[in-house]
Amino acid sequence: MTKSFNPKKNHLLASLPDAEFQRWLPKLELFELSLGKVLYEPGVTLNYVYFPITAIVSLLYEMENGASAEIAVVGNEGLVGVSLFMGGGSTPSRAVVQSAGHGFRLSAAAMKDEFDRAGPVLHLLLRYTQALLTQMAQTAVCNRHHSLDKQLCRWLLLSMDRLEGNELVMTQELISNMLGVRREGVTEAATRLQVAGLIRYSRGRITVLDRPGLEKRTCECYAVVKNECDRLLPPILAK
Missing domain, CATH: 2.60.120.10 (Jelly Rolls)
Structure with a gap:
């Protein structure tokens, strides 16, 4: 291997x-x-x-x-x-x-x-499940109460936490399906983030240029999900 x-x-x-x-x-x-x-x-x-x-x-x-x-x-x-x-x-x-x-x-x-x-495996898997349920609940709240710009920032940050590197291969059509919004709305939100110098979007590739800037621009939902993951799971899971 x-x-x-x-x-x-x-x-x-x-x-x-x-x-x-x-x-x-x-x-x-x-x-x-x-x-x-x-x-x-x-x-x-x-x-x-x-x-x-x-x-x-x-x-x-x-x-x-x-x-x-x-x-x-x-x-x-x-x-x-x-x-x-x-x-x-x-x-x-x-x-x-x-x-x-x-x-x-x-x-x-x-x-x-x-x-x-049972034992350590059971407890680890249950803690992970609780962290996942927190993400699901916070996503529902975010989609209901926060702007598309903030939702896109949250989504990008959560994705970056789960990948090595700072680039995603993702079309706007796929993003719109994920967020449950019109493709035009994603285009407008991504353009605003690009003009602000936070991301670069080209040919289905999104590169995060300014992660601290994204964190400042997103809503509190990202921090809630990340903090709960860090609290429930071993330190090796924290990025």
Whole structure:
């Protein structure tokens, strides 16, 4: 296994005690997360949980008319598929790769077995789930009460926290689907951020030029999500 695909580049896996990590290692399967790949659909029983290392996955709710909105993002800080070990087996949301890369996956049977062992793995996974639920709740509040500019800043910051580097490969159409707004609105918001010198947007690539500036421009929702993640999870997860 090459260094670039080291499972410990996923911070949740890196936070496992050594004995647990060594037990998991033979069960982890390297998996390509291509742009737009659907990891699970609403109501479908999950066969795997996924641990991204260089990709970002969006958790989305889709309405009957086809409209959708993102409820959370998952990257190298965590895992996709918490409903598997929380007892539900499936979820009404769908998981779609929003930024391509790689990750590792663990079978449903292996994940359930590890969770049922209790001990440090159970507590780590429950704390991660609480952090994820906080992100979902704060996203709902943000989408209801804050401007699109602030939502876009929050979304960019959360994405940057879950990737190495400062660049996202993402079209405005995809961003509009994630935020549940018109594409024209995303264009206007991105243009304002670019004029302010905070980002550079070109041909589906967004480069963050001034992260402190984004943090000043966003709403309190970003800090709430980050602080809760830092509080609940081991220090290695904090970026």
